Amino acid sequence: MSNAQQMIALLKSHFQGDDRQFCSVAMQVAAHEARLGHSKIAEEMRELIDKAKTRTAIVEHRVGPVLVTQPKGELASLLSVHYPDVKLSAMVLPSKLDSRLRRILREHKQQKRIRQHGLRPRRKLLLVGPPGSGKTMTAATLATELRLPLFTILLEGLITKFMGETAAKLKLVFDAMSSTEGVYLFDEFDALGSRRTYSNDVGEIRRVLNSFLQLLEKDDSLGLVVAATNHPDLLDRALFRRFDDVIEYALPDKLTAEGIMKNRLAGFETAEVDWIRVLDVAAGLSQADLARACDEAAKNAILESTMRISTEVLVACLEERKSTNR
DSSP: OOOOHHHHHHHHHHHTOOHHHHHHHHHHHHHHHHHHHHHHHEHHHHHHHHHHHHOOOOOOOOOSOOOOOOOOOGGGGTTEEEOOOGGGGGGGOHHHHHHHHHHHHHHHHHHHHHHTTTTOOEEEEEEEEETSHHHHHHHHHHHHTTTEHHHHHHHHHOOOOSSTHHHHHHHHHHHHHHHHOOOEEEEETHHHHBOOOOOOOOOHHHHHHHHHHHHHHHHOSEEEEEEEOOOOGOOOHHHHHTEEEEEOOOOHHHHHHHHHHHHHHTTSTTTTTTTTHHHHTTOOOTTHHHHHHHHHHHHHHHHTTOOOOHHHHHHHHHHHHHHHHH
16 A cells, blocks of 8 residues: 555544544554664554553544444443533523523633633533523533533442542543543532531542542643532532632523423414413422423323413423422
């Protein structure tokens, strides 16, 4: 194979994400250099290829219309990954919260310009608020808007009863952040970041938290680190200043609730809905509960062979969500 053909083969395998073929062609190039007497270059190439083959890989690339990223090895028990499809425009948010998320997206998309001036974009986020208020959905939205995979840290795989093991696994996760750009979500973060002064603390949680603080402080990867909790009061206070942004979520007010439900029922006829009555019943429900109630009302309309949403059915679905939460 000529040098030109080898270069074409290298480029093809790179753009197709075929690491195995890339390494194979690279070895051919190294062998060709050795035959020409360029032993030093050939040896350096072989060393680089060996490192690429033996390093702990986070991802496996498959050829296809969509590039799929899957954790491998020990990381498979620590991370789950998917490619969400949730646009920011689909979220009904208070204007202040919407502006803060758009600022994060803008800084991330232009982080090269920011870093050139010695500054860093906001990329370490702590989301706090009640269940169902949109924290996890926000992480999915950020991943969608940035065209990045969403990696969710699996706490059941991360937190173990063995001394020191959790901290070691945590380091693997942060190493993965440096290897693969993405949005990394620590959901139910209070399980990892609870206060170090608790009386039932046997020492391990202090070591884990200290390790997290150190790793987060040193981390300067390109992706986003998102921690979400329903219980900010349980978090160690040292955590708050380690994040670039602490974003608070709340249960939707009437205006936001109306927007959520109308957006969810956009494909149905809602002109006859008594929104004043509906919003009175919806008070105190989370964004997730409102969405589920609307889905139930929509399914009822479909099964009744109509595209019309009635006030009575929607109210009943909302009241059912309330009784479920009791």
